[in-house]
Amino acid sequence: MPGILQDKSALITGGASGIGRAIALAFAAEGARVVIADIAGDGGRETVRMIEAQGGHAAFCHADCTQSADVQAMVRFTMERYGRLDCACNNAGIGGIVAPLHDLPVEEFDRVLAINMRGVFLGLKYEIPQMIAQGGGVIVNTASTAAFMAGTEAPAYAASKAGVASLTRSAAKAYAARGVRVNAVCPGATETPLLLRRDTPPEDLKRRHAARIPLGRIAQPAEIAQVVLWLCSPAASYVTGLLHLAAGGILA
Numbered sequence: 001m002p003g004i005l006q007d008k009s010a011l012i013t014g015g016a017s018g019i020g021r022a023i024a025l026a027f028a029a030e031g032a033r034v035v036i037a038d039i040a041g042d043g044g045r046e047t048v049r050m051i052e053a054q055g056g057h058a059a060f061c062h063a064d065c066t067q068s069a070d071v072q073a074m075v076r077f078t079m080e081r082y083g084r085l086d087c088a089c090n091n092a093g094i095g096g097i098v099a100p101l102h103d104l105p106v107e108e109f110d111r112v113l114a115i116n117m118r119g120v121f122l123g124l125k126y127e128i129p130q131m132i133a134q135g136g137g138v139i140v141n142t143a144s145t146a147a148f149m150a151g152t153e154a155p156a157y158a159a160s161k162a163g164v165a166s167l168t169r170s171a172a173k174a175y176a177a178r179g180v181r182v183n184a185v186c187p188g189a190t191e192t193p194l195l196l197r198r199d200t201p202p203e204d205l206k207r208r209h210a211a212r213i214p215l216g217r218i219a220q221p222a223e224i225a226q227v228v229l230w231l232c233s234p235a236a237s238y239v240t241g242l243l244h245l246a247a248g249g250i251l252a
């Protein structure tokens with residue numbers, strides 16, 4: 001049976017790890033040909049190997065999402081490899097250091113905004129014209145529950161994700177008539193290196209998060225990937241400008 005993204009081509013930033021890798025695996029399992037764009041070569045190539053091992057098609061493209069030339073090049077790479085850009089997931093991101101606002105170094109604020117928000121802006125800027133030229137496409141940006149909450153421990157992160165939510169809505173409205181749907185997935189705490197990289201032991205951290213989540217546990221990356229898959233699929237053909245929470249009910 002053909003997959004729900006059979007023969008589509010997809011570009012995923014931050015595909016070397018965590019949620020991006022899970023999106024890449026889910027898309028490939030549904031028949032998509034996937035470009036993994038990341039600064040992490042080893043992880044990116046490992047995602048490619050994992051996809052090939054399950055019989056899919058994938059390629060790695062080294063790209064820093066903060067660099068305009070790299071982002072243009074990753075779109076070009078996708079076109080050269082697979083001939084179209086049907087789906088794009090602007091997912092690369094960092095958590096940044098945990099500190100109250102008055103202790104946050106200015107350089108750290110700039111770094112978090114550059115990767116998490118400027119990276120999504122650049123992705124949209126160069127993916128959308130290609131999608132318009134070919135008659136349409138779908139984009140999913142990775143925001144976060146942090147877009148809707150005070151970031152007392154990570155104010156730059158929260159600001160960057162609110163920015164991603166805003167860019168998503170702006171692009172969705174501006175390009176709907178030209179066949180480009182743009183949505184965001186807003187994960188809650190998800191078991192990836194980004195979350196577990198903190199100083200706290202992983203099991204303590206997971207327990208602490210789980211205690212606040214109505215579903216009683218943090219998410220697995222594959223569960224977030226299923227939301228992204230649906231947003232990119234024809235089943236979501238009437239959905240655009242949506243900030244889709246996948247957070248175990250934490251904002252309910």
Ligand SMILES: NC(=O)c1ccc[n+]([C@@H]2O[C@H](COP(=O)([O-])OP(=O)(O)OC[C@H]3O[C@@H](n4cnc5c(N)ncnc54)[C@H](O)[C@@H]3O)[C@@H](O)[C@H]2O)c1
Pocket residue numbers: 013014015016017018019020037038039040043063064065066091092093094095115142143144145186187188189190191192193194195
């Ligand atoms: N894990 C969570 O709890 C959680 C919750 C909400 C939102 N998110 C968001 O999900 C997205 C993916 O995060 P994750 O949890 O999978 O983390 P991760 O650390 O496992 O993966 C992030 C990936 O982004 C890549 N990356 C970092 N800087 C980059 C750059 N400048 N250019 C290109 N690639 C770059 C990294 O190399 C890595 O492969 C991020 O946008 C993150 O903010 C994560």
